[in-house]
Amino acid sequence: MLEPRLANCRLLLSHSDGAGDTHVLVSEDRMSLYLAVSSVDGRKRPTLRSIKTLLAEKGVVAKIDEHLVESMLAGLLEPFSATSYTKIAAGVAPVDGENSRLQPCFTTPDGAVKQGDELAAMLAPGEGRFGVDVFGEHIPARPGEALEIRLGENAVYDEAGERIVAAADGYAAVVGNAVAVSPCFRVTVDADGYRATVSFDHPEAGLPELLRYLGGLGIVFGISQEALKQAFAQGEAAGVVAAEGVKPVPGQDAEIEFRFARRPGWQTIDAQHWKLQHQNPLAMFDAGERLVVLKPAVPGKPGKTVLGTEVPVAPVHRAAIVAGKNVAQETVDGVQAFSGKIRGAPILHGNTLDVVDEYVVEGDARPDGGEIRFAGNVVIRGDVASGDVIYSDRDIVVKGAVYDATLHAKGNIVVDSGIHGAKAGKVVCGGNLTAKYLDDCCIEVAGDVVIANEIIASHVYCLGVVRCGNGSIYGGEVVALKGVEAKHLGNASYMKTRVVAGRDYTLLRELKQHDHQKNALNAERVKINDQVQQYKVHPEVLAHISATQRQELRGLLLRLTEIAKQMEEADARFHEGKQRELAAGVREILVRKGVYPGVYVEMGGACLEVREEVAGPVKIAFDGKVTFIRG
Numbered sequence: 001m002l003e004p005r006l007a008n009c010r011l012l013l014s015h016s017d018g019a020g021d022t023h024v025l026v027s028e029d030r031m032s033l034y035l036a037v038s039s040v041d042g043r044k045r046p047t048l049r050s051i052k053t054l055l056a057e058k059g060v061v062a063k064i065d066e067h068l069v070e071s072m073l074a075g076l077l078e079p080f081s082a083t084s085y086t087k088i089a090a091g092v093a094p095v096d097g098e099n100s101r102l103q104p105c106f107t108t109p110d111g112a113v114k115q116g117d118e119l120a121a122m123l124a125p126g127e128g129r130f131g132v133d134v135f136g137e138h139i140p141a142r143p144g145e146a147l148e149i150r151l152g153e154n155a156v157y158d159e160a161g162e163r164i165v166a167a168a169d170g171y172a173a174v175v176g177n178a179v180a181v182s183p184c185f186r187v188t189v190d191a192d193g194y195r196a197t198v199s200f201d202h203p204e205a206g207l208p209e210l211l212r213y214l215g216g217l218g219i220v221f222g223i224s225q226e227a228l229k230q231a232f233a234q235g236e237a238a239g240v241v242a243a244e245g246v247k248p249v250p251g252q253d254a255e256i257e258f259r260f261a262r263r264p265g266w267q268t269i270d271a272q273h274w275k276l277q278h279q280n281p282l283a284m285f286d287a288g289e290r291l292v293v294l295k296p297a298v299p300g301k302p303g304k305t306v307l308g309t310e311v312p313v314a315p316v317h318r319a320a321i322v323a324g325k326n327v328a329q330e331t332v333d334g335v336q337a338f339s340g341k342i343r344g345a346p347i348l349h350g351n352t353l354d355v356v357d358e359y360v361v362e363g364d365a366r367p368d369g370g371e372i373r374f375a376g377n378v379v380i381r382g383d384v385a386s387g388d389v390i391y392s393d394r395d396i397v398v399k400g401a402v403y404d405a406t407l408h409a410k411g412n413i414v415v416d417s418g419i420h421g422a423k424a425g426k427v428v429c430g431g432n433l434t435a436k437y438l439d440d441c442c443i444e445v446a447g448d449v450v451i452a453n454e455i456i457a458s459h460v461y462c463l464g465v466v467r468c469g470n471g472s473i474y475g476g477e478v479v480a481l482k483g484v485e486a487k488h489l490g491n492a493s494y495m496k497t498r499v500v501a502g503r504d505y506t507l508l509r510e511l512k513q514h515d516h517q518k519n520a521l522n523a524e525r526v527k528i529n530d531q532v533q534q535y536k537v538h539p540e541v542l543a544h545i546s547a548t549q550r551q552e553l554r555g556l557l558l559r560l561t562e563i564a565k566q567m568e569e570a571d572a573r574f575h576e577g578k579q580r581e582l583a584a585g586v587r588e589i590l591v592r593k594g595v596y597p598g599v600y601v602e603m604g605g606a607c608l609e610v611r612e613e614v615a616g617p618v619k620i621a622f623d624g625k626v627t628f629i630r631g
Contacts, residue, residue: 006034006085007317013058019044020076022051024058025085030133033060033089037072038082045076062134064089094131097144100124104174110186110199111172119155119164119172120179152180152216175217176307182213187242189219193305194245198228202235210242219243221308243306251300254319257293260285260346284345284375284393285355288328291346292338292353294321324354345375364400365390377411389425402427402441412447419443432464437471444505449480457495461505469592473497479505483586490596490610500602502585502622507577514574518567525563528556587622594618601626 009025012033016022025034033055039045048069055064065088072083102120106113113119128141151157154167166172170183175196184203189196196219198210207228214223222244231237285291300313323329326341340346340355347354359374364382371389372378378392383400384407390396396409401417406425413429418437427433432447438458443449448464455468457475465482466473472488477498490497532553535542545553587603595614600607604622619629 007319009034012060013054015054019050020046021082022046022054023085024055026134030135030137031091031093031131032087033062033064033134034085035069035072035088036083036085037076039076039078045073048073059135060089061136062089062091062132089134091133091139092131094139094141095129096142097126097128099144100146100177102149102174102177102179104172106172111188113166113170113172113181115166115168117166117172119166119181120174121164122149147177150178150216150218152178153213154181154183155179173217175219178216178218180213180216185210185213187214187217187219189217189306193307193309194247194303195241196243196306197239198231198242199238199240200231200236207232214242218307221245221304221306245305246303248303248311248313249301250313251316252295252298253317254297255295256319256321258348259291259293284343284357285340286343287341288339290337290339291327291355292321294319294336294338296334296336320351322352324349324352326355327353359392365398365405378409383417387425395431418453440476448482455486463504463506465586473499474596479503479508481505481581481585483588483590485590487592488594488596488616489589489591489601490599492596494596494598496598496600498600498602499589501589501620502581502587502603504577504581504585507574507581510574510577514570517570521563521567521570525560528560528563532556532560589620591616591618591620595620595628 006025008028009032010028012024012026014021014023020037020039023036026032027034035051037046037051048066051069052064068086069088072086075081075083101123103123104120105118125144125146127143130141131139133139149164151164154170155164155172156167157163158165164179166181168181168183170181171186172179172181173187173189175187175189176193184200184205186199187196196214198214200210207225210228211223214220219242224241224243227240228237228242231240297316297318299316302313303311305311321329321336321338323338326344328339328341330337330339338353342355342357344355344357345359347356356376358377358379359372360379360381361372362381365372365380365384365388371391373391375393377395377397378390380390380396380398380400384390384398384402384405386404388405390405390407390409392409392411394409395411396407396413398407398413398415398417402415402419404421404425407413407427407429409428410430412431413427413433413435415433415435417435418439419427419435419441421440427441427443429443429445429447431445432450433443433445434450436451437453438451438455438460440457442459443461445460445462445464447462449460449462449466451466451468451471453468453471455466455471455473455476455478458478459476460466460478460480462478462480463482464480466478466480466484466486468484468486470487472491473484473486474488474491474493474497475495477500478484479500481502481504483501484499489499535553542550589601589603591614594616595610595618597611597613599610601610601620602608603620603626604624606622606624606626608626614628615630617631621627621629
């Protein structure tokens with residue numbers, strides 16, 4: 001849902017490429033442009049030049065605020081960062097012509113005139129000045145109107161009928177298109193028309209005559225009768241308020257506070273899928289936690305001048321939120337609050353707010369490629385295509401197949417069909433992984449791997465057990481901490497297959513890091529020993545070295561002590577990992593039908609290459625060496 005100020009805008013352009021997204025809205029009157037941009041990875045982002053090109057293609061000719069656009073782009077530093085909609089260009093509004101009006105001809109401060117003096121001249125209405133919208137189209141101005149002159153008390157045309165003159169001595173007043181002369185009342189009206197004052201000194205006329213005189217000037221609203229009565233009772237008045245209008249009261253736009261992160265272009269739903277464009281994982285909120293707070297719009301109140309002219313107020317921007325699935329609404333003191341009935345992630349579609357604990361794609365995942373990041377379950381009712389990336393803090397369920405994509409789940413991964421190739425992607429699972437087959441892919445699983453059919457030319461790293469009970473494992477390698485079960489190991493083509501049981505694949509990585517660290521520390525130790533060797537062979541030299549040399553030698557000896565401690569700590573960490581592996585590892589492989597040549601079996605630090613076909617059922621175990629136990 002757009003902000004209230006953007007409610008009457010329409011989408012002018014929406015462009016996505018490898019650099020990010022560019023969205024531009026244009027106001028209903030075509031006088032304003034609003035820009036929102038997002039980046040893909042914090043390094044690539046749209047450019048000022050590309051934005052100007054896109055706008056030009058849409059026919060925009062208005063000058064944009066290039067400095068503002070560049071500052072928006074400069075703020076896209078983080079991956080998947082985005083801006084809110086910001087006004088970057090505006091057209092030139094038309095200037096309406098002024099209505100005809102009376103121009104006073106008298107110059108005395110109190111408006112005193114003599115009989116025959118010219119009172120006012122009518123100025124012709126103005127034509128105004130046209131405007132230009134952001135597309136360069138002219139917007140006509142409204143010409144001013146020719147108003148009819150109202151001659152009040154003691155105001156007449158001269159004999160020629162050309163000039164307005166005073167018919168008697170007195171005090172002249174020009175109010176709007178009305179002109180009059182009073183022998184005793186001095187009336188003035190503020191420029192904005194909201195206040196009229198009167199001055200007099202023991203007049204011969206009374207309140208009824210004053211009211212009639214005010215009416216002749218068009219002053220008909222907000223007459224201060226009590227104040228005028230009091231003034232007449234005193235016999236004099238100096239600037240007493242004779243009439244007072246009502247100034248307009250501006251309304252208040254609706255205010256919406258979203259307590260969850262949103263981005264331009266989020267949650268646009270089409271027939272295939274919900275599209276979540278370039279965003280960090282949707283946050284989960286507890287049940288009852290407020291998600292949206294809406295303060296409804298308050299309409300303004302029009303004003304009225306002392307001439308009875310109504311002064312309109314600008315319309316307010318209204319907004320509405322509809323409580324959708326799993327959303328509760330409450331209203332306190334006119335303020336609406338929306339919260340989830342369950343723990344889940346808020347999804348806003350149009351002005352309907354839903355809370356979901358499962359993100360469902362009705363079809364293939366992101367046909368246009370990209371990422372889905374969600375803190376709850378992700379369910380793809382179709383396939384996951386090459387290049388797609390899905391992150392979930394819970395489970396991922398794919399009803400179709402996975403093709404060369406990346407899946408990351410902190411919970412389980414279930415693929416109803418198979419997982420194909422992962423040269424560009426990777427499957428990482430914090431729970432159990434279940435699929436029909438694996439083909440040329442790379443997976444890391446913290447729980448068990450359960451495959452209905454084959455594991456083909458894949459790299460499977462598992463901290464649980466790998467079960468391929470109805471199929472074969474051939475090609476690639478399988479490393480499982482808690483053992484392996486399969487119908488066949490290898491195939492009739494003798495494809496090279498490596499199967500490791502009872503090993504922690506994370507410890508194998510730590511071993512590489514451990515060796516690298518120890519080699520680096522040992523190289524540093526050898527270098528330092530070479531530097532201090534002369535002092536060990538000729539200790540008498542120590543009596544002749546400088547203070548600086550002594551300090552350097554002390555630092556080298558201290559570093560040798562630190563190196564020994566670091567090597568000891570590294571060995572201890574690796575030893576602890578080995579102990580955990582020994583305690584949790586199951587050095588056992590169960591094969592129902594048979595093992596083909598070309599299979600390499602490793603467990604307990606021993607390795608055996610199978611050179612002849614071994615019929616099943618057979619259990620491969622470790623008792624100091626790799627042993628085949630039939631039956």
